[in-house]
Amino acid sequence: DAGVIQSPRHEVTEMGQEVTLRCKPISGHDYLFWYRQTMMRGLELLIYFNNNVPIDDSGMPEDRFSAKMPNASFSTLKIQPSEPRDSAVYFCASETGSGELFFGEGSRLTVL
Amino acid sequence: RKEVEQDPGPFNVPEGATVAFNCTYSNSASQSFFWYRQDCRKEPKLLMSVYSSGNEDGRFTAQLNRASQYISLLIRDSKLSDSATYLCVVNREGGKLIFGQGTELSVKP
Numbered sequence: 001d002a003g004v005i006q007s008p009r010h011e012v013t014e015m016g017q018e019v020t021l022r023c024k025p026i027s028g029h030d031y032l033f034w035y036r037q038t039m040m041r042g043l044e045l046l047i048y049f050n051n052n053v054p055i056d057d058s059g060m061p062e063d064r065f066s067a068k069m070p071n072a073s074f075s076t077l078k079i080q081p082s083e084p085r086d087s088a089v090y091f092c093a094s095e096t097g098s099g100e101l102f103f104g105e106g107s108r109l110t111v112l
Numbered sequence: 113r114k115e116v117e118q119d120p121g122p123f124n125v126p127e128g129a130t131v132a133f134n135c136t137y138s139n140s141a142s143q144s145f146f147w148y149r150q151d152c153r154k155e156p157k158l159l160m161s162v163y164s165s166g167n168e169d170g171r172f173t174a175q176l177n178r179a180s181q182y183i184s185l186l187i188r189d190s191k192l193s194d195s196a197t198y199l200c201v202v203n204r205e206g207g208k209l210i211f212g213q214g215t216e217l218s219v220k221p
Binding site: 048 | 154208
């Protein structure tokens with residue numbers, strides 16, 4: 001299996017622009033998680049899905065953030081409009097429910 | 113107060129030393145527990161699960177105390193390659209996985 005695949009690996013954008021991050025989970029994994037990591041706040045859970053249904057989005061910072069999972073093999077995290085404080089590494093992870101998360105390599109976002 | 117709290121570190125130890133990390137969690141309904149390892153600029157990876165009876169994997173020993181809501185990780189005979197950030201993870205009911213801030217370990221020759 002190819003593992004969790006995220007794109008883009010790096011993105012630099014200007015404040016106010018829309019950012020879309022993409023994730024392909026491991027086939028057969030029922031859970032998909034979006035995390036954000038910064039030096040100050042560590043790994044923060046933004047939202048997670050079970051069988052494509054959002055279960056808990058209480059970690060989504062504000063209305064500028066949205067996430068979708070239209071099918072079992074694809075999810076997006078969108079930020080519109082982006083702000084400099086959104087700069088972070090965004091990780092997507094999937095798992096079967098065992099607690100062993102498999103992470104993608106992350107998308108490093110810089111908002112100028 | 114954060115739901116999962118860890119020693120902030122960094123821990124700087126010589127090769128061969130024994131080092132222990134602690135983690136506390138606030139939600140008594142938490143169901144399962146894990147230690148993850150994250151290398152610099154890489155994604156986190158599972159190191160080991162933590163069971164109530166305690167469990168060992170080579171030089172690594174994990175302990176859980178449900179009454180005190182406390183988890184620990186002990187590394188014996190530390191190696192240079194153990195240098196990383198160690199993350200305590202708690203699995204809440206419904207599958208929600210919460211990470212601690214992480215403890216940085218640096219093993220020196």
